[in-house]
Amino acid sequence: MDVVVPFDATEPKTRLSAVLDDRERREFAESMCRDVLDSVRAAGGEPTVLATDSVEMDAPVAVDDRPLSAAVNDRLADADGPLAVVMADLALATPEALGRVFDADGDVVLVAGRGGGTNVIVSRIPDFRVDYHGVSIADHRKRALDVGVTPTEVDSYALATDVDEPEDLVEVLLHGEGRVTEWLRERGFEPAATDGRVRASRD
Amino acid sequence: MDVVVPFDATEPKTRLSAVLDDRERREFAESMCRDVLDSVRAAGGEPTVLATDSVEMDAPVAVDDRPLSAAVNDRLADADGPLAVVMADLALATPEALGRVFDADGDVVLVAGRGGGTNVIVSRIPDFRVDYHGVSIADHRKRALDVGVTPTEVDSYALATDVDEPEDLVEVLLHGEGRVTEWLRERGFEPAATDGRVRASRD
Numbered sequence: 001m002d003v004v005v006p007f008d009a010t011e012p013k014t015r016l017s018a019v020l021d022d023r024e025r026r027e028f029a030e031s032m033c034r035d036v037l038d039s040v041r042a043a044g045g046e047p048t049v050l051a052t053d054s055v056e057m058d059a060p061v062a063v064d065d066r067p068l069s070a071a072v073n074d075r076l077a078d079a080d081g082p083l084a085v086v087m088a089d090l091a092l093a094t095p096e097a098l099g100r101v102f103d104a105d106g107d108v109v110l111v112a113g114r115g116g117g118t119n120v121i122v123s124r125i126p127d128f129r130v131d132y133h134g135v136s137i138a139d140h141r142k143r144a145l146d147v148g149v150t151p152t153e154v155d156s157y158a159l160a161t162d163v164d165e166p167e168d169l170v171e172v173l174l175h176g177e178g179r180v181t182e183w184l185r186e187r188g189f190e191p192a193a194t195d196g197r198v199r200a201s202r203d
Numbered sequence: 204m205d206v207v208v209p210f211d212a213t214e215p216k217t218r219l220s221a222v223l224d225d226r227e228r229r230e231f232a233e234s235m236c237r238d239v240l241d242s243v244r245a246a247g248g249e250p251t252v253l254a255t256d257s258v259e260m261d262a263p264v265a266v267d268d269r270p271l272s273a274a275v276n277d278r279l280a281d282a283d284g285p286l287a288v289v290m291a292d293l294a295l296a297t298p299e300a301l302g303r304v305f306d307a308d309g310d311v312v313l314v315a316g317r318g319g320g321t322n323v324i325v326s327r328i329p330d331f332r333v334d335y336h337g338v339s340i341a342d343h344r345k346r347a348l349d350v351g352v353t354p355t356e357v358d359s360y361a362l363a364t365d366v367d368e369p370e371d372l373v374e375v376l377l378h379g380e381g382r383v384t385e386w387l388r389e390r391g392f393e394p395a396a397t398d399g400r401v402r403a404s405r406d
Contacts, residue, residue: 097358115400134396155300157363193337197318
C-alpha cells in the first residue's frame with residue numbers, strides 16, 4: 001500500500017510552544033515522523049513524506065508547500081491504486097494498529113482523531129477527496145457517502161491520539177515505545193497526577 | 204461474562220459542573236450508564252451496577268459506598284469465574300468494541316483510558332486486584348506482571364474515551380449513537396471549531 005505521510009516542516013507543533021522551544025519542537029516532530037515511518041513500513045506500507053519544505057527522512061520526500069488538503073488531494077488524484085494518508089504526529093501508531101486499517105475492507109477507510117480530526121484515511125476509489133479543515137471526520141464521512149461509499153471506520157486509540165497539545169504528551173509517555181517516547185524521557189518529562197487526568201510534567 | 208459497572212450515584216460527573224448543573228449531571232451520568240449497560244448486554248455480558256447509593260437502572264444494582272477500588276476488589280475476590288469491570292461513563296462503548304475485549308485472550312485484559320486511566324478490565328484469575336488511583340493503567344500493567352501474567356491490551360478509541368470533562372462532550376456528539384448523544388443534542392450542544400481541536404458548545 002502506498003502511504004502518504006504529511007509533515008509540516010515549516011512550523012511544526014506550534015501548539016506545544018508552552019512546553020518545548022522552537023528547536024525542541026522540530027526535533028520532536030521529526031522524531032515522531034520517523035517513528036510513524038517505521039510503523040508504516042512494518043505494517044507493509046510504502047511511505048512517502050509529503051512535506052511543506054525539504055526535510056531529511058528515511059523515506060522519499062515530496063515537497064509541496066500548499067495547504068494540507070490541496071497537497072493530499074493532488075496525491076489522491078494521481079494515485080494508480082489504493083492510497084493511505086497517515087498523519088506524521090501519531091506517536092502511538094503501532095504496526096498492528098496500522099495493519100488493522102490497511103487490511104480493513106471498504107473503498108474508504110477512516111480513523112477518527114481526537115477532537116474531530118481524521119488521522120488515517122485509506123481510499124481505494126479515484127474520486128475521494130479530503131478536507132482537513134474543521135470537523136474533518138464528519139466531513140469525510142459525508143464525502144464518502146457523496147461518492148456512494150459507506151465508510152469503514154477503524155476503532156483505535158493508538159491512531160486517534162495525535163500529539164498536538166501539552167496534555168497529549170502524557171499519552172506518549174504512558175503508551176509509546178518509539179524514539180519519541182525516549183526523546184521526551186531524556187528531556188525530563190514524566191507522568192504527573194493532577195486532580196483530573198494525568199498530565200506530563202517536566203523537571 | 205459477568206460484568207461490574209461502577210457508578211457514582213452520589214456526586215456524578217463533578218468535573219462537568221462548568222457546563223451542566225447538578226440535575227443535568229445526574230441525568231447525563233445515568234443516561235451514559237444505561238447506554239453502557241445496553242452495549243454490555245449486546246456484547247454478551249451480564250451487567251451488575253456497582254453503585255455508591257441506590258439508583259434505578261435496568262440491571263441488578265449492588266450498593267457499596269466505599270471507594271471505587273475497594274468496592275471493585277471485593278467483587279474480584281468473590282468472583283467464581285471471569286469478571287469484567289466496565290466504567291459507566293464510556294459513552295462511545297459499542298457492542299463491537301466491548302466484544303473485542305470480552306473475546307481477547309489472556310488472564311488479564313486491559314483497555315487504557317485517556318490520561319492514564321483504565322476503562323475496561325477483564326480478570327480470569329482469582330488474585331488480580333485493581334487500584335484506580337493515579338496512573339492506573341501503569342499500575343494495572345505492573346500488578347498483572349506481579350501475579351505472573353502479561354496483560355493483553357485492547358486498542359480502542361471508543362473505550363478509551365471516558366467522559367469526564369467539558370472537552371470530552373464533543374466526542375459524544377461526533378461519535379456517539381446512544382441516548383446520551385441525543386440527550387446532549389436536545390440540550391443544545393453541538394460541535395464547534397476552535398483554533399485547535401473541535402470542542403462542544405452550547406447555545
